[in-house]
Amino acid sequence: MGVSFRFIHAADLHVDSPFRGLTEVPPHVREGLGSSTFQAVRHLVEAALREAVDFVVISGDLYDMADRSLRAQLALQREWQKLHAQGVRLFVIHGNHDPLSGAQANLEWPSSVHFFGADQVEAVPVFARNGELAAHVHGISYGTRAVTANLASRYKPAADGSYQIALLHGTVDGHAGHDPYAPCSLAELVGAGFHYWALGHIHQRAVLHSYPHVVYAGNTQGRHANETGAKGCYLVDVSDSFETKLQFLPLDTIRWATLHVSIAGITSEQALLSAMEQAVTSAAAAxxxxxxxxxxxxxxxxxxxxxxxxxxxxxxxxxxLRERIGDMDSSAAYIPGAQWSWIYRLEAATGADLDLEALSVEDSFTGELIRNSNNVQADEQALQQLLDEALQSLNGNARIRKMIRVMQTERAAGWFVQARELAAGMLTEDMDGQSVSLPEQDAEQGGERK
Structure with a gap:
């Protein structure tokens, strides 16, 4: 029989992370973005003290860069001192964004903070507030940015009957959009003999398995358009029989969201503006x-x-729309911490008021166009051949060719559907000579690998 205790699992703080690819951002929005990762750290400490946890674990990427900023280091030092003053221990591993090889200031950290090294997996006993042994915390940091070895295979639980927690910054069973650092399999983690794997590196929180628990906490603050929704940490309660309960605690101050507005039934710009404004207002309220x-x-x-x-x-x-929304929350420009909403992008993925299914069976040029385009869309090889032929004249330029490869991967299917919509619309109604423009490549994708 063990002892009951409580801890917080957080990861991927990325303190002082830059926000790239955003233009026309007003000063209060830029200031809010710049301070958001720092605010998340403050909220993490406030949550730890409010919830009276016994300790906190952080599974890598405290900083955004190997050569971490002095401002970020001083901010963490200040917050960790608050935990130290209340007897809350902190266990930290470093990940691919903040490996131990990176430049750092010579600062004095509270003795209650334990930084795991990169030479071997270390096991540290942690005690509950009543002085009883609560668990062993295991961890290893990245010595360099690109760690491709399977670090999970080095973890061995202590055989003393206590609760075993493993901190790992890595990729479980692969993950699209993330470099495969410290790769391992879920089956491997489940069978390793630990009670809780506290994972970092993937920014979307997820409980991959229960008993034993294999958990990604996600990052503490969304940093670009691909990191939507609430961000924070997990509060973990462990009973004396090792029953484990998780509660998500939001820590973010700014959330990224994609809102979908249908144009069905809308016949005027005024009605469209009202529908978009209502979507923003509802999202802000929630x-x-x-x-x-x-x-x-x-x-x-x-x-x-x-x-x-x-x-x-x-x-x-x-x-x-920005002006209308700005009128509603104009106070945000003058009151620090006030809530605001900023529309950084508006894009149209709409279709003409057509019944493509009905048109596709017509014995007409439009019907033939739709049938042929459907066939090409269903055949990936045929679609790629069509695109290659259309872009042949541009592929002679190496720089443009590289841009085309990226755009083809991300946009090919969407552009093909748009082209079909435009062609069908032009054949069935008068377009009044209006020009056609395809959407630009997203600038807010984040740009870096995790």
Whole structure:
């Protein structure tokens, strides 16, 4: 029989992370983004003290860069001292963004903070507030940025009957969009003899397995458009019989969101603006007081689709919507911490007010176009051949060729559908000579590998 205790599992703080690819951002939004990762650390410490935890574990990437900023280091030192003053221990491993090889200031850290080294997996006993042995915490840090070895295979639980916690910054069974650092399998972790794997590196929180628990805490603050939704940490309660309960605690101050607005039934710009404004207002009301970075995506079919074939209209709609939303939360520019909403992108993925299924069976040029395009879309090889032929004249330039490869991977299917929509629309209705513009490559994708 063990002893009951409580701890917090956090990961991927990325303190002082830069926010790239955003333009036309007003000062209060830029300031809020710049301070958000620091605020998340403060909220982490406040949560640890409020919930009276016995200790905190952080599974890598405290900083955003190997050569960590002095501001970020001083911020963590200040917050960790608050935990130390209340007797809360902290166990930390470093990951691929903040390996031990990176430059760091010569600072004095509280004795209650334990940083795991990179030479071998270390096991450290941790005691509950009543002085009884609660658990062993195991961990190993990255010595360099790119660790491709299976670190999980080095972890061995202590054979003393206590609760065993393993801190690991790595990739379980692969993950799209993330470098495969410290790769391992879920089956391997489940069978390793630990009670709780406290994982870092993947920024989307997830409980991969229960009993034993294999858990990604996710990052503490979303940093770009691909990191949507609430971000924070897990509060973990362990009973004297090792029953383990998890509770998610949000720590973020700014949330990234993609809002979907249908144009079905909308016949005027005024009605469209009202629908978009309502979507933003509803999202803000449901964000638990957090500020929002919003991408608005117009979808569905309707007569307003004709308007969106002019890229200038999208730009003007975005400007008008920003003004309307800005009037609602203008106080945010003057009151620190006030909630605000910023629409950083408006994109249209709409279709003409057409019944493509009905048109596809017509004995007409339009019907033939739709049938042939459906066949090509269903055949990946045929679609790629069509794109290669269309872009042949541009592939002679090496720089443009590289850009095309990226754009083809991310946008090919979407562009093909748009082209079919435009062609069908032009054949079935008068387009009034309006020009056609395809959407630009997203600038807010984040840019870096995790």
């Amino acid at each position: 964000s638990e007081g957090r500020s929002l970075m919003i991408k608005l995506r117009l979808e569905g079919r309707g007569p307003m689709h004709r308007v969106f074939t002019n890229a200038g209209v999208i730009t003007e709609l975005l400007g008008g």
